[in-house]
Amino acid sequence: MSSILKIEQLSHRYSSTWAVRDLNIEISQTGIVGLLGSNGAGKSTTMNIICGVLNQTEGKVTVDGFDIREQPEEAKKNIGFLPQTPPLYADFTIDEYLHYTANLRAMDKTKIKAAVEEVKEKTGIGHFSSRLIKNLSGGYKQRVGIAQALIHKPRLVVLDEPTNGLDPNQLIEARKLIKEIAQEHAVLLSSHILSEIRLVCKDVIMIEAGRVVFADTMDAFDNYMQPNSLLVMLQNMPAEAALLAVKGVQKVEFLTEKQVRIYFDGDPGINERIVAASMEQNWRLKEISADKSLLDDTFKQLSTLSN
Numbered sequence: 001m002s003s004i005l006k007i008e009q010l011s012h013r014y015s016s017t018w019a020v021r022d023l024n025i026e027i028s029q030t031g032i033v034g035l036l037g038s039n040g041a042g043k044s045t046t047m048n049i050i051c052g053v054l055n056q057t058e059g060k061v062t063v064d065g066f067d068i069r070e071q072p073e074e075a076k077k078n079i080g081f082l083p084q085t086p087p088l089y090a091d092f093t094i095d096e097y098l099h100y101t102a103n104l105r106a107m108d109k110t111k112i113k114a115a116v117e118e119v120k121e122k123t124g125i126g127h128f129s130s131r132l133i134k135n136l137s138g139g140y141k142q143r144v145g146i147a148q149a150l151i152h153k154p155r156l157v158v159l160d161e162p163t164n165g166l167d168p169n170q171l172i173e174a175r176k177l178i179k180e181i182a183q184e185h186a187v188l189l190s191s192h193i194l195s196e197i198r199l200v201c202k203d204v205i206m207i208e209a210g211r212v213v214f215a216d217t218m219d220a221f222d223n224y225m226q227p228n229s230l231l232v233m234l235q236n237m238p239a240e241a242a243l244l245a246v247k248g249v250q251k252v253e254f255l256t257e258k259q260v261r262i263y264f265d266g267d268p269g270i271n272e273r274i275v276a277a278s279m280e281q282n283w284r285l286k287e288i289s290a291d292k293s294l295l296d297d298t299f300k301q302l303s304t305l306s307n
């Protein structure tokens with residue numbers, strides 16, 4: 001399969017500080033790839049370079065085989081971009097705006113009308129066609145932003161923090177829409193929120209201080225990010241001191257009569273030691289599992305450490 005996006009040895013410097021260093025990324029199929037990183041990690045810089053908004057200091061980016069710097073017009077035919085602040089015109093209606101963006105994309109004039117209808121249908125904004133953009137809710141403005149990124153049917157759709165600032169209902173709708181889009185397009189989506197990336201992405205690229213620190217499937221990421229707490233169900237709950245006596249246990253938090261959260265030092269041998277202690281002291285262990293609910297915190301700690 002031909003590569004949709006290929007980034008080779010990409011580096012970018014703003015005056016004296018490097019925002020991106022030696023980045024290599026390849027996307028060859030539809031689906032959603034998450035670009036995860038804390039604030040200032042280099043996500044927007046990378047996306048702006050991919051989309052030809054910013055010229056890189058070093059390295060090469062090709063989209064659908066075209067170099068974004070050397071053949072920008074060809075490359076941009078296959079890029080749809082939703083920047084962090086959507087480029088909307090408040091005094092345009094949805095229809096006016098989408099016709100305008102289609103013209104900016106130098107689309108074949110005879111195809112624009114049908115393309116506008118199709119993208120409105122896809123993003124669920126058809127019923128607001130003649131409403132001014134300034135009178136739309138945040139969630140609908142975001143949809144219009146996504147619609148302009150899709151209008152020319154690019155192979156690659158780049159969404160910079162698309163779920164930022166949405167309320168819980170809008171979030172659910174936006175995730176659903178992005179998943180639908182990913183059936184036909186390769187989507188690169190950035191976020192600084194791990195749980196957000198987990199909800200929508202199959203693959204994740206984590207960057208910190210401009211460098212890739214992890215790139216694989218979301219499942220592999222969960223294994224890489226070993227949580228340092230466990231959820232343990234015990235029929236005969238012991239006293240705190242008995243749990244703290246198990247080697248590696250640093251803190252315990254009783255959640256219910258039978259469930260306890262155990263914080264440990266990161267040594268994976270903890271499971272076996274808890275099982276052994278339970279057998280010896282008749283705690284009647286029912287279940288022991290990695291505590292994924294705190295992974296967001298682990299991610300925050302990891303990203304602070306690498307800064």
Ligand SMILES: Nc1ncnc2c1ncn2[C@@H]1O[C@H](COP(=O)(O)OP(=O)(O)OP(=O)(O)O)[C@@H](O)[C@H]1O
Nearest residue numbers: 014015019037038039040041042043044045046192
């Ligand atoms: N125009 C600029 N001039 C100078 N430095 C910049 C500029 N834009 C970004 N930076 C710096 O480059 C680094 C990467 O920024 P970037 O915006 O790419 O990160 P990010 O991961 O997108 O973070 P955020 O989510 O906060 O936008 C940061 O240290 C930032 O301060």
